[in-house]
Amino acid sequence: MGVFDVVAVRKQFPALDEGAAHFDGPGGSQTPQVVADAVASTMTSAVANRGTLTAAERRSDEIVVGARVAVADLLGTDPRGIVFGRSMTQLTYDFSRTLAKTWQPGDEVVVTKLDHDANVRPWVQAAEAVGATVRWLGFDTETSELDDLTPLLNDRTRLVAVTGASNLLGTRPDTVRIADLVHEAGALLYVDGVHLTAHVPIDASYADFYVCSPYKFFGPHLGALTASPELLETLRPDKLAPSTDVVPERFELGTLPYELLAGTTAAIDFLAGLGGTGATRRERLQSSLELVEEYEDNLRDDLEARLAAIPGVRLYGHAARRTPTLLFTVDGWTPAAVAERLAAAKVNAPAGSFYAYEPARHLGLGAAGAVRAGLAPYTDQSDVDRLVAAVESLDGSSEH
Numbered sequence: 001m002g003v004f005d006v007v008a009v010r011k012q013f014p015a016l017d018e019g020a021a022h023f024d025g026p027g028g029s030q031t032p033q034v035v036a037d038a039v040a041s042t043m044t045s046a047v048a049n050r051g052t053l054t055a056a057e058r059r060s061d062e063i064v065v066g067a068r069v070a071v072a073d074l075l076g077t078d079p080r081g082i083v084f085g086r087s088m089t090q091l092t093y094d095f096s097r098t099l100a101k102t103w104q105p106g107d108e109v110v111v112t113k114l115d116h117d118a119n120v121r122p123w124v125q126a127a128e129a130v131g132a133t134v135r136w137l138g139f140d141t142e143t144s145e146l147d148d149l150t151p152l153l154n155d156r157t158r159l160v161a162v163t164g165a166s167n168l169l170g171t172r173p174d175t176v177r178i179a180d181l182v183h184e185a186g187a188l189l190y191v192d193g194v195h196l197t198a199h200v201p202i203d204a205s206y207a208d209f210y211v212c213s214p215y216k217f218f219g220p221h222l223g224a225l226t227a228s229p230e231l232l233e234t235l236r237p238d239k240l241a242p243s244t245d246v247v248p249e250r251f252e253l254g255t256l257p258y259e260l261l262a263g264t265t266a267a268i269d270f271l272a273g274l275g276g277t278g279a280t281r282r283e284r285l286q287s288s289l290e291l292v293e294e295y296e297d298n299l300r301d302d303l304e305a306r307l308a309a310i311p312g313v314r315l316y317g318h319a320a321r322r323t324p325t326l327l328f329t330v331d332g333w334t335p336a337a338v339a340e341r342l343a344a345a346k347v348n349a350p351a352g353s354f355y356a357y358e359p360a361r362h363l364g365l366g367a368a369g370a371v372r373a374g375l376a377p378y379t380d381q382s383d384v385d386r387l388v389a390a391v392e393s394l395d396g397s398s399e400h
Helices: 006-010 014-018 035-041 056-075 088-100 122-131 173-182 229-233 257-272 281-308 336-345 357-362 381-392
Strands: 083-086 108-112 133-137 157-163 188-192 209-211 223-226 313-316 325-330 370-374
Touching: 014 088, 035 257, 035 313, 056 083, 056 223, 056 257, 056 281, 083 088, 088 122, 088 188, 088 209, 108 122, 122 133, 133 381, 157 173, 257 281, 281 325, 281 381, 325 336, 336 370, 336 381
Parallel strands: 108 133, 108 157, 157 188, 188 209
Antiparallel strands: 083 223, 209 223, 313 325, 325 370
């Protein structure tokens, strides 16, 4: 077992030199120097449309192939089934429209009230377009645990969309168990792994579709989806007539951003080097993310206990399995006002619903949402201390 060294990790992030304590990772992590270097190096190297004739063509092809292998190593899946897109949202819209071609009136799709809207609205709109029925899975507002899925499944269920971890509350549903239920019903499972992938070892092979975003785990702004090549072969997306029909390229519209793919590979290599051990990158990734999970969970437990002890602070979400993400409000203060005071103290913990439209409504928080504090591998004890001190300073103050 390796050792996680947060001091060494922090030195790799130039953004931390500005002096802010970053709890804004759930919206996008800071970037290590090696990732920026990979992006810049690609942009200043000779690249061209993929091919084998020139050095520029070969370089582009190697970048794409290398990124597919890297993402597959991170997710434990087949590189032949890795699809890249502009974002998770864009990929989900593309796949919802493609899958809806196989649905008929009376078919059913299940979405949850725990999910980010990017794993809700595309499915709702796709179902509406073909006359399929949308069923909603709720969650307990005290524990933030999902309700039982079983009553919603039947022989008309075509797809279930569920989060790997709530970007608002951190709740981690038992998606492997959900996959078993979904597959017993003969349906497909689409998992939003955007918030989860940065924090724990991932084996996405249980899901029919698993999608994530490299910019949540130190990489560039991009989306990546994994599915079995065999499943992708059965799907016919809309595409340009002369574009390739080969999987996975048939799902990638236009020329891929080679510089962002190079940055994605660099980010995954960086993750693999966070103290983990093993002969292969996959093994190092699993080992490193185990260390990250333990480190972040310990910090979260400390932060949660200290925030809970502050008069007027209300914490939301108490699931047994969670990411290091805390959501809270302070009596007498709007979430926006709390975030403003924290920002003045150079503590970056934003407020809102963070596109988690349904869970914010279900909790009664509405558009104002709450303050979200998300930990990352570069978060240290001094960051936690600064956040706690900033929240404590609100006690007895008047809101403005």
